[in-house]
Amino acid sequence: MQTRTYYIIFAWLMGLLIATVAASFLNLDRFFPGLNAAVALCIAAAKAMLVVLFFMHVRHAGKLTWIFASAAFVWLGIMLVLTLNDYLTRHPVDQPIQLSVQTK
Amino acid sequence: MTSIPYNPAFDERSHTYLNIDYGVRSWLLTTDHKRIAILYMLGITFFFFIGGAAAVLIRIELMTPAGDLLSDDTYNKMFTLHGVMMVFFFLIPSIPAVLGNFLIPLMLGARDLAFPRLNLMSWYLYMIGGAIALTALILGGVDTGWTFYTPYSSVYSNGYVVMTIVGIFLAGFSSILTGLNFIVTTHKMRAPGLYWTRLPLFIWSMYATSVMQVLGTPVVAITLTLVAIERLFHVGIFNPAWGGDPILFQHLFWFYSHPAVYIMVLPSMAVVSEIVACFSHQRVYGYIFVAFSSLAIALISFLVWGHHMFVSGQSTYASMIFSILSFMVAIPSAVKVFNWTATLYRGSVDLKTPMLYVLGFIGLFTLGGLTGLFLASIAVDVHVTDTYFIVAHFHYIMVGGAVSAYLGGIHFWWPKMTGKMYPEWWGRFAAFVLFIGFNLTFFPQFILGYLGMPRRYHAYAEEFQVLNVMSTAGASILAVGYLLPFCYLIWSLKYGKTAPANPFGAAGLEWQTTSPPPTLNFESTPIVEDEAYAYDKIEVPYD
Amino acid sequence: MTSASAPATEHEHADHAHQFDDAIQQHEAATLGMWTFLATEVLFFGALLTAYTIYRHYYFDAFRYASHEYLRWYLGAINTGVLLCSSLTVALAVHAAQHHDHAPGQSAAPPRIGQPKHLVPLLLVTMLLGLVFLCIKGTEYYIDYRENVVPGPSFFHPEHVPPGIDASHIRLFMTFYFILTGIHATHMIVGLGLFSWLTWNAHRGTFARTRSNAVEICGLYWHFVDLVWIFLFPLLYLIR
Ligand code: HEM
Ligand SMILES: [Cu+2]
Numbered sequence: 036m037q038t039r040t041y042y043i044i045f046a047w048l049m050g051l052l053i054a055t056v057a058a059s060f061l062n063l064d065r066f067f068p069g070l071n072a073a074v075a076l077c078i079a080a081a082k083a084m085l086v087v088l089f090f091m092h093v094r095h096a097g098k099l100t101w102i103f104a105s106a107a108f109v110w111l112g113i114m115l116v117l118t119l120n121d122y123l124t125r126h127p128v129d130q131p132i133q134l135s136v137q138t139k
Numbered sequence: 140m141t142s143i144p145y146n147p148a149f150d151e152r153s154h155t156y157l158n159i160d161y162g163v164r165s166w167l168l169t170t171d172h173k174r175i176a177i178l179y180m181l182g183i184t185f186f187f188f189i190g191g192a193a194a195v196l197i198r199i200e201l202m203t204p205a206g207d208l209l210s211d212d213t214y215n216k217m218f219t220l221h222g223v224m225m226v227f228f229f230l231i232p233s234i235p236a237v238l239g240n241f242l243i244p245l246m247l248g249a250r251d252l253a254f255p256r257l258n259l260m261s262w263y264l265y266m267i268g269g270a271i272a273l274t275a276l277i278l279g280g281v282d283t284g285w286t287f288y289t290p291y292s293s294v295y296s297n298g299y300v301v302m303t304i305v306g307i308f309l310a311g312f313s314s315i316l317t318g319l320n321f322i323v324t325t326h327k328m329r330a331p332g333l334y335w336t337r338l339p340l341f342i343w344s345m346y347a348t349s350v351m352q353v354l355g356t357p358v359v360a361i362t363l364t365l366v367a368i369e370r371l372f373h374v375g376i377f378n379p380a381w382g383g384d385p386i387l388f389q390h391l392f393w394f395y396s397h398p399a400v401y402i403m404v405l406p407s408m409a410v411v412s413e414i415v416a417c418f419s420h421q422r423v424y425g426y427i428f429v430a431f432s433s434l435a436i437a438l439i440s441f442l443v444w445g446h447h448m449f450v451s452g453q454s455t456y457a458s459m460i461f462s463i464l465s466f467m468v469a470i471p472s473a474v475k476v477f478n479w480t481a482t483l484y485r486g487s488v489d490l491k492t493p494m495l496y497v498l499g500f501i502g503l504f505t506l507g508g509l510t511g512l513f514l515a516s517i518a519v520d521v522h523v524t525d526t527y528f529i530v531a532h533f534h535y536i537m538v539g540g541a542v543s544a545y546l547g548g549i550h551f552w553w554p555k556m557t558g559k560m561y562p563e564w565w566g567r568f569a570a571f572v573l574f575i576g577f578n579l580t581f582f583p584q585f586i587l588g589y590l591g592m593p594r595r596y597h598a599y600a601e602e603f604q605v606l607n608v609m610s611t612a613g614a615s616i617l618a619v620g621y622l623l624p625f626c627y628l629i630w631s632l633k634y635g636k637t638a639p640a641n642p643f644g645a646a647g648l649e650w651q652t653t654s655p656p657p658t659l660n661f662e663s664t665p666i667v668e669d670e671a672y673a674y675d676k677i678e679v680p681y682d
Numbered sequence: 683m684t685s686a687s688a689p690a691t692e693h694e695h696a697d698h699a700h701q702f703d704d705a706i707q708q709h710e711a712a713t714l715g716m717w718t719f720l721a722t723e724v725l726f727f728g729a730l731l732t733a734y735t736i737y738r739h740y741y742f743d744a745f746r747y748a749s750h751e752y753l754r755w756y757l758g759a760i761n762t763g764v765l766l767c768s769s770l771t772v773a774l775a776v777h778a779a780q781h782h783d784h785a786p787g788q789s790a791a792p793p794r795i796g797q798p799k800h801l802v803p804l805l806l807v808t809m810l811l812g813l814v815f816l817c818i819k820g821t822e823y824y825i826d827y828r829e830n831v832v833p834g835p836s837f838f839h840p841e842h843v844p845p846g847i848d849a850s851h852i853r854l855f856m857t858f859y860f861i862l863t864g865i866h867a868t869h870m871i872v873g874l875g876l877f878s879w880l881t882w883n884a885h886r887g888t889f890a891r892t893r894s895n896a897v898e899i900c901g902l903y904w905h906f907v908d909l910v911w912i913f914l915f916p917l918l919y920l921i922r
Pocket of ligand 2: 396
């Protein structure tokens with residue numbers, strides 16, 4: 036790989052950093068609750084992808100590396116989904132699901 | 140027996156991994172996977188007897204309904220000591236760290252694991268962790284049970300919780316590094332011609348185990364660390380008084396600890412596949428299904444942890460999902476059991492000691508697994524959770540299953556590891572004693588639990604006494620069953636017959652080198668040309 | 683079943699360890715080993731983030747308030763920038779190490795950063811950036827300490843918490859903040875240790891001789907630690 040690529044990726048990463056800070060100052064939750072967090076996480080994921088694919092060379096790596104790198108996230112997904120599966124449904128069965136739980 | 144030409148120079152090489160060097164340093168600083176396996180065996184046996192001593196006290200206490208021998212407090216500390224030692228310091232490392240370490244490079248035709256020094260470091264981590272946990276448990280003990288449920292463990296219990304957790308954390312990292320080593324070795328160090336579909340099923344199972352160790356153990360490590368942090372800094376991570384959620388601890392704990400039960404039992408299945416094939420003198424029926432069922436277990440067992448939390452306050456909806464998924468995890472286990480029994484069919488079955496242990500495993504594991512299905516049904520579980528039914532369920536799998544398989548494996552590869560034969564008659568006798576003792580100990584506990592006797596109390600109602608006395612009587616037989624192999628295996632080191640390279644006529648690369656093998660395992664890197672378990676090419680040995 | 687092949691006794695080459703057949707196998711094994719380790723790390727941090735997610739979901743208002751009040755987003759942003767820079771220098775360092783075995787004349791064109799001779803300086807710059815990160819982090823911790831929002835005897839006894847927000851939830855946020863950033867900082871310190879060792883070896887020219895991929899392996903680790911921060915930054919500092 037040419038070192039030029041690294042500089043380009045770096046520029047993208049810095050751009051995304053600015054974007055994520057900027058987005059955090061907009062009140063996106065106005066349009067849809069949780070949108071702010073979603074945008075921040077998407078940007079983080081994009082940055083992570085750039086680092087993994089280019090800096091960590093996964094783009095040109097063998098199948099095995101791909102599998103190992105994704106397995107970790109699949110397992111993390113299992114943990115998140117099945118845990119939330121409990122937390123998001125802890126409500127009396129005859130009431131609609133509330134997404135944000137009220138506490139005193 | 141095989142096509143390897145008899146090579147006198149090789150056979151008579153005086154240097155085996157055991158006699159190449161004798162000093163203490165040569166053991167404590169060794170990077171030879173075979174020596175490290177022996178080191179592990181010593182450590183594991185030690186912790187097994189510590190845990191066993193606690194079990195003896197528990198059983199003696201339970202002979203009478205009154206809580207007389209041990210105070211309630213001491214009793215709590217005893218079952219914690221027992222659980223922590225047996226789970227984290229005996230069962231989880233047992234087969235992987237001893238047999239896996241010894242056999243994986245041999246079965247792959249490699250000279251060592253990929254990272255020999257890391258392997259040695261794992262052993263030290265394990266021993267240091269064990270020493271710390273043992274110190275904590277002796278100094279004053281811990282009374283939380285091996286599950287460390289919050290907020291009791293993180294706020295109220297005043298035992299040596301943090302110290303025990305440090306010990307478990309270190310042992311956890313040892314487990315992770317062992318798994319990592321196995322994974323890399325399996326991927327990168329197979330002998331020429333040893334394709335994945337030619338691998339012994341032992342390797343497949345150990346690989347799946349390693350995946351679970353690598354992906355599950357960090358979660359329990361950090362979760363227990365959170366408990367320690369909560370205790371040390373008085374913050375409210377799992378403390379409901381301060382906004383924490385104790386059930387979250389259970390989620391994170393069981394995310395690891397359900398797979399952990401498979402970390403304990405998959406390696407046993409690894410051993411069983413090898414032994415069943417050898418002593419039926421047949422290829423394992425449905426090789427590819429057995430192989431992939433291991434991987435299926437590695438994945439699915441991460442989806443079911445909530446079945447430990449049916450009465451915890453988890454949402455009903457989540458319980459339903461976890462229940463359904465729990466039924467699914469039984470499928471790959473059943474695939475294995477069916478395939479093993481199918482392997483016996485029309486095989487020339489030879490009831491040598493390892494085979495006896497393995498037949499014991501198959502029966503007891505099936506019982507344990509089937510009662511697991513009872514427990515996975517929410518409506519049944521609500522009644523029997525926290526009773527002796529649970530205790531019986533997991534002991535059928537972990538003791539009747541995993542420990543039997545471990546002993547079977549130790550007998551099977553004893554000639555390879557030490558160059559000596561164990562005494563066959565004693566071996567069969569001990570396997571028999573163990574089976575009787577085990578069932579007498581734990582079958583009554585199913586009934587006790589069904590009748591409603593709760594677990595983790597030192598006193599109980601009068602009407603449970605008969606069954607409890609039976610159980611204690613069984614436990615003493617069981618103890619004899621464990622002490623016997625301990626004695627005659629040590630005896631055999633000096634007086635046992637010298638073992639040939641392949642005493643049982645088994646297929647597999649490990650049998651093609653000398654017993655015990657030289658430090659670098661093989662005279663020359665073997666080239667594999669056959670499928671696994673090519674028993675049609677091996678004559679049945681007569682003795 | 684098997685037949686003998688080339689004798690395996692002859693493996694005292696300097697460029698690979700005895701258990702491997704050749705340097706390529708060793709290289710692949712080491713890389714795969716690091717990836718496996720990183721998978722462990724993902725779950726290690728992942729468990730913490732799962733716990734954090736749940737509390738953040740439950741106590742969103744308190745978390746937002748605490749993040750606003752006690753964390754300084756610009757310090758977090760600067761630190762993110764610092765780490766991204768270090769990722770770049772690591773990538774260049776790996777590039778430099780990988781091209782050690784090329785003939786020096788090969789990359790003769792423009793004198794770009796990333797040539798073999800730049801390896802040591804690049805590693806040093808990386809470590810410097812790592813130190814800058816830790817210093818900023820330390821400053822933040824110090825400010826928190828002054829504000830009494832550090833877990834301990836005087837942990838946040840609030841005088842004026844806005845209505846509807848429970849002080850214990852603010853403490854919960856700060857606890858997670860310290861655990862997450864603390865464990866991340868620990869990883870940084872380990873990384874600095876690794877990189878000092880790398881620098882020393884690069885300085886002595888060990889890598890040139892053995893074509894070792896140690897730089898690559900440690901580079902993977904460093905990138906991963908940055909990656910964790912890439913997620914921690916928005917999750918902790920940018921709650922809106
Ligand atoms: C294969 C090896 C298995 C092992 C080693 C094992 C081990 C255990 C252990 C240790 C516990 C008790 C945890 C505690 O409360 O301290 C337990 C409980 C349980 N097991 Fe298993 N188990 C295995 C298989 C299964 C299977 C195949 C199923 C169901 C499909 C199952 C279902 C359950 C359930 C539902 C509980 C929870 C009982 C309760 O506490 O209410 N297990 N098992
Ligand atoms: Cu379970």
